[in-house]
Amino acid sequence: MQRPSDDFPLLAARTRSPSLVYLDSAATSQKPRAVLEAMDAFLRTANANVHRGVYRLAEEATRRYHEAREKVRAFLNAPRAYNHDGAPTTIVFTKNATEALNLVAWSYGLQALSPGDEILVTRMEHHSNFVPWQLVAARTGAGLAIVDPEPDGTLSLERFRRSVSERTKIVALCHVSNVLGTVNSVREVADLAHAAGAVVVVDGAQSAPHLPVDVQALGCDFFAASGHKMLGPTGIGILYGREALLSAMPPFLAGGGMIREVRDRSSTWNDLPYKFEAGTPPIAEAVGLAAAVDYLAAFGMDRIRERVSALVSLAWDGLSRIPGVSLHGPPPDRRAGLVSFSLDGVHAHDLAHILDEEGIAIRAGHHCAQPLHAWLGVPATPRASFHIYNDEEDVDRLLAALGKVRDVFHAAR
Numbered sequence: 001m002q003r004p005s006d007d008f009p010l011l012a013a014r015t016r017s018p019s020l021v022y023l024d025s026a027a028t029s030q031k032p033r034a035v036l037e038a039m040d041a042f043l044r045t046a047n048a049n050v051h052r053g054v055y056r057l058a059e060e061a062t063r064r065y066h067e068a069r070e071k072v073r074a075f076l077n078a079p080r081a082y083n084h085d086g087a088p089t090t091i092v093f094t095k096n097a098t099e100a101l102n103l104v105a106w107s108y109g110l111q112a113l114s115p116g117d118e119i120l121v122t123r124m125e126h127h128s129n130f131v132p133w134q135l136v137a138a139r140t141g142a143g144l145a146i147v148d149p150e151p152d153g154t155l156s157l158e159r160f161r162r163s164v165s166e167r168t169k170i171v172a173l174c175h176v177s178n179v180l181g182t183v184n185s186v187r188e189v190a191d192l193a194h195a196a197g198a199v200v201v202v203d204g205a206q207s208a209p210h211l212p213v214d215v216q217a218l219g220c221d222f223f224a225a226s227g228h229k230m231l232g233p234t235g236i237g238i239l240y241g242r243e244a245l246l247s248a249m250p251p252f253l254a255g256g257g258m259i260r261e262v263r264d265r266s267s268t269w270n271d272l273p274y275k276f277e278a279g280t281p282p283i284a285e286a287v288g289l290a291a292a293v294d295y296l297a298a299f300g301m302d303r304i305r306e307r308v309s310a311l312v313s314l315a316w317d318g319l320s321r322i323p324g325v326s327l328h329g330p331p332p333d334r335r336a337g338l339v340s341f342s343l344d345g346v347h348a349h350d351l352a353h354i355l356d357e358e359g360i361a362i363r364a365g366h367h368c369a370q371p372l373h374a375w376l377g378v379p380a381t382p383r384a385s386f387h388i389y390n391d392e393e394d395v396d397r398l399l400a401a402l403g404k405v406r407d408v409f410h411a412a413r
């Protein structure tokens with residue numbers, strides 16, 4: 001019987017012993033054959049630099065780069081707004097989600113914030129959506145306010161309502177927490193923030209790979225994601241931004257491609273989205289991302305959510321039956337894609353090492369969310385994260401191995 005993992009050469013190879021159970025998709029996903037082949041074919045037959053060429057090969061490369069951007073626009077349901085040569089104006093390709101969030105912090109935040117203003121973030125942010133705001137706050141004299149999660153790992157709208165004021169200029173939050181798994185109510189937060197006159201920056205690094213995302217329905221002003229977590233390659237990220245905001249923002253990085261005219265002492269900027277794409281962009285990576293987006297769309301984002309959700313539920317139920325395990329974050333119906341937990345008396349790293357000996361790859365650490373771990377009261381957590389290539393057998397192997405770890409450690413006490 002054909003299994004989804006058969007489409008993923010690294011998983012289908014089954015050359016490892018013990019066989020690999022890959023449960024670290026929140027860090028990076030595996031890549032389907034379609035993505036590998038699209039990139040390979042592009043590099044073999046159509047590789048050239050984009051925008052600058054007048055010859056046919058460069059035109060073909062440019063066409064493929066444009067096509068990728070349009071696929072990403074459709075995938076996120078960004079508005080159908082196009083520039084003079086047909087590129088969607090609201091989709092900027094970056095290096096990763098981190099660069100997309102830094103672009104917003106430095107290009108939007110630096111000019112929008114003054115002393116006395118406030119940036120509101122949540123304690124469940126990845127450092128990528130936390131540290132840039134610390135830096136921009138320090139540079140502008142704005143304050144940084146932090147909304148804590150509730151004890152169950154969800155965000156309370158009431159707490160948000162109390163935290164937003166006329167001083168709030170930017171609200172930055174993740175769509176899905178990379179530690180708690182919580183799916184946040186972005187639309188409701190965006191409505192609250194907009195009523196106070198703030199803009200909303202959404203870190204979608206963990207949602208875009210798993211949930212249907214509609215940036216217009218979410219009501220956000222900016223949305224960031226990483227290609228490599230969405231079955232695509234590393235080296236490419238996505239920033240969606242509302243056109244009016246992007247138009248008014250100064251460039252983030254400067255160099256080739258982003259200028260219209262350069263004079264001795266000053267320059268003018270290219271149209272959106274090129275104004276934010278200095279230097280040679282990730283062209284083959286865009287082609288790979290387009291193939292990934294096609295793959296996700298063909299599988300169906302609703303189906304992906306259901307399949308992954310079923311695995312998360314299975315893992316949650318099984319883990320909660322292992323004595324000494326505590327689970328972090330809300331129950332499966334309010335989370336996506338991953339489960340972080342602690343096992344009494346066993347350090348997260350020891351646990352991950354032992355699981356590796358059983359062929360099970362999970363991540364252990366602070367997952368770039370130290371303020372959240374301080375709140376959880378643990379320095380590190382083991383995290384199992386899933387994608388469409390995982391199945392029930394993977395969860396069974398995880399649970400069986402954890403049971404073993406527990407027995408070994410508890411017997412040694």
Ligand SMILES: Cc1ncc(COP(=O)(O)O)c(C=O)c1O
Pocket residue numbers: 026027096097098099126128129174176177178203205206226
């Ligand atoms: C929620 C969240 N935001 C941002 C990032 C940063 O992604 P990248 O390292 O691809 O920039 C990650 C990566 O783990 C993440 O989980």
